[in-house]
Amino acid sequence: MRLIEEATIVEHAEFTAGYRRLVFQAPRIAALAAPGQFVHMRIPELSPEALRRPFSIYQSHAPYLHVIYKPVGRGTQAMMHAPPGETYNLIGPLGRGFPVAPDGPPPVFVAGGYGVAPLSFLAERLPRRGVAFIGGRTAQDILCVEDFASRGWDVRVTTEDGSRGERGRVTESFDRWVAARKDAGPAELFACGPEGLMRALGERTATLGWQAWVSLDRPMGCGIGACLACVQHVRDDGGKVAWARCCTEGPVFDAKDLVWDGVAP
Amino acid sequence: MTAKPDLSVVIAGIRMKNPVVLASGTCGYGPEYADLIDFNALGAITIKGLLSEPWMGNPPPRLVETPAGLLNAIGLQNPGVDAFIADYLPMLRRYDLPVIVNIWGRTMQEYGEVAARFNDVEGVHALELNISCPNIKAGGMEFGTDPKVAAEVIGLVRKRTRLPLIPKLSPTVHSIALFARVAEESGADAISLINSVPAMVIDIERRRPVLSNGMGGLTGPAIRPIAVRLVWQASRAVKIPVIGMGGISCGRDALEFIIAGASAVAVGTANFLDPGTALRVVAEIEDYLRRHGLASVRELVGTLQFKQGS
Numbered sequence: 001m002r003l004i005e006e007a008t009i010v011e012h013a014e015f016t017a018g019y020r021r022l023v024f025q026a027p028r029i030a031a032l033a034a035p036g037q038f039v040h041m042r043i044p045e046l047s048p049e050a051l052r053r054p055f056s057i058y059q060s061h062a063p064y065l066h067v068i069y070k071p072v073g074r075g076t077q078a079m080m081h082a083p084p085g086e087t088y089n090l091i092g093p094l095g096r097g098f099p100v101a102p103d104g105p106p107p108v109f110v111a112g113g114y115g116v117a118p119l120s121f122l123a124e125r126l127p128r129r130g131v132a133f134i135g136g137r138t139a140q141d142i143l144c145v146e147d148f149a150s151r152g153w154d155v156r157v158t159t160e161d162g163s164r165g166e167r168g169r170v171t172e173s174f175d176r177w178v179a180a181r182k183d184a185g186p187a188e189l190f191a192c193g194p195e196g197l198m199r200a201l202g203e204r205t206a207t208l209g210w211q212a213w214v215s216l217d218r219p220m221g222c223g224i225g226a227c228l229a230c231v232q233h234v235r236d237d238g239g240k241v242a243w244a245r246c247c248t249e250g251p252v253f254d255a256k257d258l259v260w261d262g263v264a265p
Numbered sequence: 266m267t268a269k270p271d272l273s274v275v276i277a278g279i280r281m282k283n284p285v286v287l288a289s290g291t292c293g294y295g296p297e298y299a300d301l302i303d304f305n306a307l308g309a310i311t312i313k314g315l316l317s318e319p320w321m322g323n324p325p326p327r328l329v330e331t332p333a334g335l336l337n338a339i340g341l342q343n344p345g346v347d348a349f350i351a352d353y354l355p356m357l358r359r360y361d362l363p364v365i366v367n368i369w370g371r372t373m374q375e376y377g378e379v380a381a382r383f384n385d386v387e388g389v390h391a392l393e394l395n396i397s398c399p400n401i402k403a404g405g406m407e408f409g410t411d412p413k414v415a416a417e418v419i420g421l422v423r424k425r426t427r428l429p430l431i432p433k434l435s436p437t438v439h440s441i442a443l444f445a446r447v448a449e450e451s452g453a454d455a456i457s458l459i460n461s462v463p464a465m466v467i468d469i470e471r472r473r474p475v476l477s478n479g480m481g482g483l484t485g486p487a488i489r490p491i492a493v494r495l496v497w498q499a500s501r502a503v504k505i506p507v508i509g510m511g512g513i514s515c516g517r518d519a520l521e522f523i524i525a526g527a528s529a530v531a532v533g534t535a536n537f538l539d540p541g542t543a544l545r546v547v548a549e550i551e552d553y554l555r556r557h558g559l560a561s562v563r564e565l566v567g568t569l570q571f572k573q574g575s
Contacts, residue, residue, distance in 0.1 A: 002300065047333070049487075051330050051335070052538060224298070225297040226291060226298065232325075
């Protein structure tokens with residue numbers, strides 16, 4: 001179920017250097033939100049003709065709904081100074097999130113940058129614990145480590161410049177861990193981050209024979225399945241290549257269904 | 266207290282509670298909006314363009330935001346007529362809502378085949394004929410920018426369908442009046458306009474078009490003044506009703522089209538920003554009629570106070 005709600009900003013401040021957190025009073029959406037889902041936000045600071053912007057949900061404790069963002073584009077820069085008390089029109093919760101099963105193989109999380117936000121939400125709802133790989137360009141881009149550590153997760157941080165945790169890419173750290181655990185049996189991957197990372201993880205888990213869930217971040221139009229802008233090639237049940245909408249069939253996909261390369265429409 | 270203004274209109278034989286329609290391509294096949302807005306309160310819904318078989322459309326990127334508008338090149342992705350009838354139409358029949366189906370073909374013959382497919386189908390009230398999509402190589406706009414070809418495809422579909430026929434006209438023609446008349450003479454029951462305006466956005470860093478298709482169709486408030494002008498010219502050229510569209514996002518916008526000569530209007534891109542736009546437009550039209558002491562929206566159609574200089 002999804003709905004349209006006028007949400008009041010109750011808190012809006014720096015989260016960590018370069019990132020901000022918005023907390024809305026959005027009781028109806030917050031009550032329904034699940035990890036991996038998103039809200040489609042109308043930003044009143046933009047012109048009234050501007051499209052909504054999708055934000056994945058970081059935390060949801062009704063009546064409060066949290067999102068984390070990095071002011072990089074026109075929309076996120078415009079909303080930077082939105083004061084508490086202002087109302088934002090939200091549609092949500094939207095899309096298919098991560099499965100939250102009580103039992104299953106050990107969970108492995110891989111996050112790139114602020115892709116960590118929905119995984120933090122998932123760590124809160126998923127009764128299982130495991131290993132969380134959190135990667136970013138620099139120490140500034142490493143968020144939410146405590147969210148996992150405090151819940152008993154084994155957190156492995158990597159930065160490309162070595163300013164925090166291991167130096168390198170998050171996939172290198174992941175590969176070393178996989179190699180070290182040898183025949184420990186399949187794990188279940190949950191990942192969110194840049195598309196290249198999602199694809200790389202999809203290829204690795206296919207080889208490993210793991211179940212893998214990856215979240216794709218795509219520019220969106222309507223966010224509710226009508227405009228067909230955010231499409232991704234997938235293999236359907238019959239093995240045929242078809243389009244899936246990241247806003248509706250996604251943003252979380254079973255990695256083995258995704259088709260990445262040059263399939264002629 | 267004044268009586269409630271009459272918002273009802275009859276377009277191409279379709280009785281609508283009010284003149285506000287959801288535009289093709291912006292409201293999917295129904296379920297995308299059905300849980301967010303009251304379908305029973307709309308004038309009509311226009312289903313996204315259907316072909317005889319499923320069609321993949323263009324690869325992404327398919328959409329880019331522009332100043333006061335959107336540029337899209339979806340490329341008419343659709344599940345095909347049969348899937349629409351089986352999977353979506355039953356749900357639409359549950360509402361007291363006229364359903365207009367937008368159709369297209371890759372060949373003249375295919376337009377006729379797709380149209381004929383609806384003759385024995387319950388719950389479809391009219392066909393909108395897409396002869397003006399800028400985003401596909403075959404079909405679409407090439408049928409709508411040559412008056413002889415337009416006459417032929419409209420005439421052919423006219424023979425194949427029992428349903429009211431509404432050709433959707435392209436804005437990129439020298440004389441919209443000519444194409445409006447061609448549609449009327451070829452058997453159209455109404456016309457709708459405008460389709461999106463062919464346009465382009467370039468990524469200057471990569472020196473490539475932003476959209477995979479190169480160009481796309483521009484919609485949204487950016488094209489509204491173009492659309493108002495074309496609706497004004499088209500409606501003066503024909504007796505059949507005009508459904509006006511292009512960048513409508515509030516009652517004021519819709520009223521421009523109605524005063525210019527549109528008997529009904531369609532809300533398109535604005536649905537993406539606010540799914541409730543069409544219903545807000547209805548309320549704002551009603552408010553205008555009240556303020557101006559008009560008993561019916563029909564009294565307002567084509568009442569532009571302007572005579573072109575002789």
